[in-house]
Amino acid sequence: MAIVTGGAGGIGAAATARFVSEGAHVVVADIDEARAKEVADRHGDKAFACAFDAADNESVRALMDGTAARFGRIDVLYNNLAQLSEVAVTQDTTVVDTPFEVWNDLMAINAGSYFAACKFAIPHMLANGGGAIINTATGCALAGDVRRTSYGASKAAVVALTKYVATQYGKQGIRCNTIAPGLILTETLKRASPELLNLMSRxxxxxxxxxxxxxxxxxxxxxxxxxxxxxxxxxACDGGLLAHLPQTAEIEDLMNAQS
Incomplete structure (x- = not known):
């Protein structure tokens, strides 16, 4: 039995499809119940939609306890959500200019909800001999940028949380690992400017x-x-984005110009 939070999004929907193809039953959990149901309905009785609010710890608890009560176990927890509201995206800028409320909101959703999900899922996993937890970070957690300070810091907290969960519960059969996606062509990213995509693609x-x-x-x-x-x-699953020196693309341009 697997739970995919942020299950209505592009990566969440793809993960649901892959888990189902591997033989799992999946709870598609998202604040957008209609979209979660749309994703779940693609897989018949192998997937089930569940609305929850990642900002509400009791809602996270209800998701974990409700899944365990209905299906008898939780084998996989895939924490895959993030705060991507317009306010979060536009006002999460530099350390000086980012409002405290934006920092607090992203920390609560991107890190706090992962903590809550682990906190409430782990007892159910232990009761059945263990399980796998997969958290979602980002390359922004591994290297600095000119904006998105809160997002990067909150995802860095997820990286640390992963190691603490593995350390504290690994001997009891729980594995916890983090995926750091790079540039992934979700529907949201496809709407980004071609100039931005071309710049990053280099x-x-x-x-x-x-x-x-x-x-x-x-x-x-x-x-x-x-x-x-x-x-x-x-x-990291980022096409090698952070595998090279930062000036590599520019040096390649210079070499091509001189050849």
Whole structure:
């Protein structure tokens, strides 16, 4: 039994499809109940929609307890949501200019809800001998940027939380790992300006950009017994975005101009 939070989004929907294809039953959890139901309905009786509010700890508790009560267990928790409201995106800028309320909101959703989900899911996993928790970070948690301070810091907290969960419960059969997605062509990103996509694409070390299915495949691996000896790790799925020196694209342009 798997729970996918943020299940109505592009990566969440892809993960749901992949988990179902691997034989799992999936709870598609999202604040947008209608979209969650749309995703779940694609998979018949293998997926079930559940509305919850990641900002409300009791709502997170109800999701975990309700899933365990209905299905008897929680085997996989895929924490995949993020605060991406217009306010969060536009006002999360520099350290000086970001309002406290934006910082607090992103910390509460992006880090706090992951803490709550782990806190309430782990007892159910322990009762059944263990489970797999997969958290979602970002490359912004691993390197600084000129904006999105709160987002990057909140996702860095997720990386640390992952290691604490693995350390505290690994011997009891719980594995907790983090995926750091790079540039992934979700519907939201497809609406971004072509100039932005072209700029970022220059720093990708693969012939194509990432797809939600790329993240879903990695999540399925981390949920499976095949990754049984991987715990407390951060795995980037970013096309090599952070694998090279920052000036690589510009040096390549210079070399091409001189050739």
């Amino acid at each position: 720093h990708i070390l693969t012939p194509r950009l990432g797809q939600p299915e790329d993240i879903a495949a990695l999540a399925a691996f981390l949920a499976s017994d095949e990754s049984g000896y991987i715990n407390g790790e951060l795995i």
